[in-house]
Amino acid sequence: MISFWICCHFIYTQVKSEVEQKTGKNYRVFKAVKYRSQVVEGVNYFIKVNVGEGDYLHLIVFQSLPCYGGKIELIKVQEHKTEDDPIEPF
Numbered sequence: 485m486i487s488f489w490i491c492c493h494f495i496y497t498q499v500k501s502e503v504e505q506k507t508g509k510n511y512r513v514f515k516a517v518k519y520r521s522q523v524v525e526g527v528n529y530f531i532k533v534n535v536g537e538g539d540y541l542h543l544i545v546f547q548s549l550p551c552y553g554g555k556i557e558l559i560k561v562q563e564h565k566t567e568d569d570p571i572e573p574f
Contacts, residue, residue, distance in 0.1 A: 516531050
């Protein structure tokens with residue numbers, strides 16, 4: 485599994501623009517604050533992202549196994565979450 489800080493790096497470099505396309509918004513603030521993971525044939529990351537003004541997103545990001553390229557893929561986005569909403573599969 486990847487560390488929290490590496491997870492943050494992947495968000496900024498590979499997922500943020502996709503999130504902005506899916507939500508139709510541009511985020512000045514985009515900071516991962518929590519995550520949990522699920523090992524499957526790769527890893528699902530359930531990530532809480534602070535997007536400013538007390539608003540949060542929940543993301544599901546999949547990372548394939550290294551033998552399949554280790555590709556990072558945005559699966560789903562939930563908007564209008566709060567700091568206290570639990571990070572759960574959706």
